[in-house]
Amino acid sequence: MLLAFDTATPAITAAVHDGTAVLAESTQVDARRHGELLLPAVDEALRAAGVKLDAVTGIVVGVGPGPYTGLRVGLVTAAAFGDALGVPVYGVCTLDGIAYAAGRAGEMDGPFVVATDARRKEVYWARYTDPRTRATDPAVDRPADIADEVAGLPAVGAGAALYPQVFTGVRAHAPQHQSAAALAALAAERLESGARFLPPLPLYLRRPDAQVPAGYKAVMPK
Amino acid sequence: MADEPLVLGIETSCDETGVGVVRGHTLLADAVASSVDEHARFGGVVPEVASRAHLEAMVPTIQRALKDAGVTPRDLDGIAVTAGPGLAGALLVGVSAAKAYAYALGKPLYGVNHLASHVCVDQLEHGALPEPTMALLVSGGHSSLLLAPDITSDVRPLGSTIDDAAGEAFDKVARVLGLGFPGGPVIDRYAREGDPDAIRFPRGLTGPRDPLYDFSFSGLKTAVARWIEAKRAAGETVPVADVAASFQEAVTDVLTRKAIRACKDHGVDHLMMGGGVAANSRLRAMAEERCAAAGIELRVPRPKLCTDNGAMVAALGAEMVARGRAASDWELPADSSLPVTEPHVPGQHRAA
């Protein structure tokens, strides 16, 4: 019994999966309230599935990439559930979940690209050979700088929709944000096949913004 | 007593990941992971660096606190967490962790105020707080005089800084002197070798028409910087120890003077002092001296409980449980500007 959630995109999404099928999903889109809405989403998904928390045998969490503040909500929640319940935590690249959902929506039958909004006029993105197979490491870039690598490819995700001049193959009906149901289903497949998971640690892809004051030197006598 | 509430407290409002466990007024564990060294080269706390460090340290620090306390999570009567004020992204890590543990363990969640926690921690050191409590809180983030008839429900701000917090002034003066970050401990060390009367730095907001209980440290900070620049411009050596001692004297003079005035005006016979700057040795000594002269009992926790820590959050959480205050709900937000008048954030929707 898997409990899956992801806070790396504007969606706050949680789902319960019994190893065979998704039992319930709760998803809201509110880019500023991940911290407030995640636990209620988990609670709602468990209730709708009729599953008690002590039946959960694994936590699946989207590890990003995604804007950091929201991303951390999902990761620290997963780590805390894993510790409190004594169950393993499986990390999955957030873009993989979106790619898998696009495949389920019947949108993709060849190579494609997934891109989410990284803010600051950048996108998080990766290329896929099929909905289960990522061809490149997730990266953060300005759309103009990757135009040659994504030109003409079918594209899904809110990051692609934001920059249609670069992502020329945007699929309007493909998923924009993460769905925990897709994330859970993908994780269940990987568990079944013995595939490897990512450690449940954030994919930030950027260094923290911090300026060392000019002319400042630290001389700390002990 | 075994029937006193057993509470775990989580604090992540700034750069310390603190997790404490208390039973009533008894401290069982106080685990801290600090990211201060990662900020030193930036000369101040970098919020994103702090948030990343909180995420890494959160679960291991909770595990360590429970182990140190010798309790299992099932024994807990509640989980308390700093809901604000503080750095938004940093608070959110602690709040999210507290919610997940409370939910997974089936325990009530208490989102509490960081400032009220700084006051309540003294219960772990000196027993039940007198009511009302007069408290002087001084740190890098806050400088406030509070009167609390009930620390769980009624906290009244008498005054606070109108510009910089006292701890910020320490950091800025240390920076001008080239002494590194954080400034509090290093200024304290140098000041011990210096003459506190060497330079007469200004005492902010102490004029006859100034607000009685408010503080201002910005003018002092500027005066110290100008004095140092003038020395350097004249090609003279800056007497670091004398500057540190004289600056520290000006800060502690104003803080203690106003705090004792507040006690007298409100007929309160004790003063509680907390926050990181309350670990300053000169502030402690001067407060002791002046309180004794005024017949006021001084209550200052040991330095480790004055700086940010999880035990203080657990202490306030235990008091919330003991007094039957309403738990927070799962929508509890991290509120970077939670007002001091709200000691905790009771649930709006359904009880946790």
Ligand SMILES: [Zn+2]
């Ligand atoms: Zn503090």
